[in-house]
Amino acid sequence: MIEFKDVNLVYPNGTQGLKNVNVKINDGEFVVIVGLSGAGKSTFIRSINRLVTPTSGSLLIDDEDILKFHGKDLRKLRTKTGMIFQNYNLVKRSNVLKNVLAGRLGHTGTLRSILNLYSKEDISLAYRSLQRVNIDEKIYNRADELSGGQQQRVSIARVLTQQPKYILADEPVASLDPPTSHQVMTYLRKVNKEDNITTIVNLHFIDMAMEYADRIIGMRAGEVVFDGPVSEVSERTFEEIYGRSIREDDMRGGANES
Amino acid sequence: MTKENSSLTPKKVPSIYPSRTKKQVTFIFLVILGIYLFSMYWTQREMVGGIGGALGNMYTVIEKFFPPNFAVLPALLDPMIQTIQMAIIATTVAAILTIPLAILSAQNVTTFKPIYYVTKTFLNLLRTIPDLVLAVIFVGLFGIGLFPGILALVIFSLGILAKLVGETIESVDMNPLEAMRASGGNPLQVIWYALVPQVLPQYTSLVLYVFEINIRASVVLGYVGAGGIGLILNQQLGFYNYPNAMAIIIVIFVVVIIIEYISNKLREALI
Numbered sequence: 001m002i003e004f005k006d007v008n009l010v011y012p013n014g015t016q017g018l019k020n021v022n023v024k025i026n027d028g029e030f031v032v033i034v035g036l037s038g039a040g041k042s043t044f045i046r047s048i049n050r051l052v053t054p055t056s057g058s059l060l061i062d063d064e065d066i067l068k069f070h071g072k073d074l075r076k077l078r079t080k081t082g083m084i085f086q087n088y089n090l091v092k093r094s095n096v097l098k099n100v101l102a103g104r105l106g107h108t109g110t111l112r113s114i115l116n117l118y119s120k121e122d123i124s125l126a127y128r129s130l131q132r133v134n135i136d137e138k139i140y141n142r143a144d145e146l147s148g149g150q151q152q153r154v155s156i157a158r159v160l161t162q163q164p165k166y167i168l169a170d171e172p173v174a175s176l177d178p179p180t181s182h183q184v185m186t187y188l189r190k191v192n193k194e195d196n197i198t199t200i201v202n203l204h205f206i207d208m209a210m211e212y213a214d215r216i217i218g219m220r221a222g223e224v225v226f227d228g229p230v231s232e233v234s235e236r237t238f239e240e241i242y243g244r245s246i247r248e249d250d251m252r253g254g255a256n257e258s
Numbered sequence: 259m260t261k262e263n264s265s266l267t268p269k270k271v272p273s274i275y276p277s278r279t280k281k282q283v284t285f286i287f288l289v290i291l292g293i294y295l296f297s298m299y300w301t302q303r304e305m306v307g308g309i310g311g312a313l314g315n316m317y318t319v320i321e322k323f324f325p326p327n328f329a330v331l332p333a334l335l336d337p338m339i340q341t342i343q344m345a346i347i348a349t350t351v352a353a354i355l356t357i358p359l360a361i362l363s364a365q366n367v368t369t370f371k372p373i374y375y376v377t378k379t380f381l382n383l384l385r386t387i388p389d390l391v392l393a394v395i396f397v398g399l400f401g402i403g404l405f406p407g408i409l410a411l412v413i414f415s416l417g418i419l420a421k422l423v424g425e426t427i428e429s430v431d432m433n434p435l436e437a438m439r440a441s442g443g444n445p446l447q448v449i450w451y452a453l454v455p456q457v458l459p460q461y462t463s464l465v466l467y468v469f470e471i472n473i474r475a476s477v478v479l480g481y482v483g484a485g486g487i488g489l490i491l492n493q494q495l496g497f498y499n500y501p502n503a504m505a506i507i508i509v510i511f512v513v514v515i516i517i518e519y520i521s522n523k524l525r526e527a528l529i
């Protein structure tokens with residue numbers, strides 16, 4: 001369980017990234033965070049694995065306040081929170097398998113990982129993860145030989161290999177075309193259901209949020225301005241979150257093309 | 259619409275650069291040309307006999323140096339190998355020492371500012387000392403031989419290599435590093451998995467490049483007492499044995515060209 005209690009985050013330059021955030025995310029949920037660019041979605045998600053550190057309040061993950069963590073504690077926390085990025089963040093010159101095995105880094109000793117001494121279980125876990133996102137035939141391709149959608153699937157496989165309890169996805173489809181976007185969201189959703197991994201996804205497409213989320217959290221200027229199940233969300237809700245009327249580019253579209 | 263169009267056509271075609279820039283560039287160009295002409299005139303005046311005299315001297319020099327005495331070739335093998343060894347050992351040591359220094363002098367990886375500034379300043383200091391000066395100092399300290407030469411080359415090439423590798427590190431894609439950190443990797447794992455693959459080809463290429471520089475530098479260093487073929491060349495010139503010296507010069511020339519050729523081919527294959 002993830003619990004934000006009165007969390008504030010002020011960046012060194014004075015920007016308020018998070019403002020009095022109180023949110024509780026239960027195990028197994030699929031939560032989509034929506035909001036305009038600059039609303040604080042990335043700050044919210046990156047607080048959970050402490051890529052940024054809130055300046056006040058407390059953030060409990062499995063009943064531990066992670067804001068006090070550093071060094072080993074922090075790496076242990078990050079081992080159980082897998083992350084997916086807008087730009088896939090693969091090592092382009094390394095092959096797919098090596099990229100996916102990097103998901104085991106937190107579970108593997110420094111020397112073993114540097115010498116590539118992964119256990120048989122780790123390697124077969126990496127391979128099965130690639131199979132789950134249907135990209136196992138590219139195992140020895142260099143990452144930069146793959147298309148955007150394929151790279152994002154490899155990054156999902158990397159996260160699966162990490163065997164996290166939580167998956168944080170920061171705009172995972174922002175660089176993809178509509179059909180590929182739906183494919184990636186479908187995989188995330190499937191993993192969430194099959195492995196019961198709590199998943200938090202940042203999106204700014206309304207239609208995708210409605211299609212995949214169990215629950216939607218709306219943010220504006222660092223504040224949580226909406227929090228509720230999808231069944232309670234209407235176009236009106238989005239207009240309130242965004243503070244303006246809905247436009248065509250708030251929709252990804254293309255659901256039936258995929 | 260039509261009115262706007264016609265106003266843009268023939269009469270006034272804007273030039274690519276604003277006229278102010280053009281004037282500045284022309285001015286700078288003229289100043290530099292002036293400096294060239296002046297220094298040409300000045301050096302000629304200082305030179306006894308001017309360009310004409312130099313051409314005359316050249317003839318006498320060439321006459322003394324030719325034909326080269328290739329009978330000394332077998333005796334040159336050992337010192338030539340020493341020179342190459344000097345460059346290889348120095349490049350290897352520098353290539354290893356470069357790794358921590360380059361990482362610490364890369365702003366994107368070493369986020370702790372004081373360490374970054376100290377390393378950067380240290381490297382800048384290293385680069386201000388010419389290799390010849392280093393060699394003269396070390397020959398003074400340790401006596402004539404290969405060791406002072408190697409030491410001088412290590413310090414000299416460390417300055418160049420760590421700077422170039424450091425800059426390569428600063429230009430890498432930081433996204434994969436963030437991903438490794440986010441998955442619980444420790445700093446060493448992050449560097450090994452996300453940084454090393456990105457800089458390895460460039461690093462190898464730079465090491466080869468510095469090796470080429472070191473081969474040439476080690477000849478020159480030998481000249482001030484750091485052993486190898488340079489030392490022999492210096493001795494032969496001291497005995498006024500010009501045909502021997504010419505043979506040595508030709509050997510150096512050929513060896514340097516061969517090594518640069520191989521090194522270039524390797525670097526081409528890498529990138």
Ligand SMILES: Nc1ncnc2c1ncn2[C@@H]1O[C@H](COP(=O)(O)OP(=O)(O)O)[C@@H](O)[C@H]1O
Binds near residue numbers: 013017
């Ligand atoms: N490292 C940072 N330093 C200063 N301000 C930042 C930093 N990162 C984000 N911000 C600011 O914090 C606010 C929230 O940003 P972000 O969480 O990235 O929003 P979103 O992901 O919703 O687009 C924005 O105003 C942004 O400019």
Ligand SMILES: [Mg+2]
Binds near residue numbers: 038041043170171
């Ligand atoms: Mg963002």
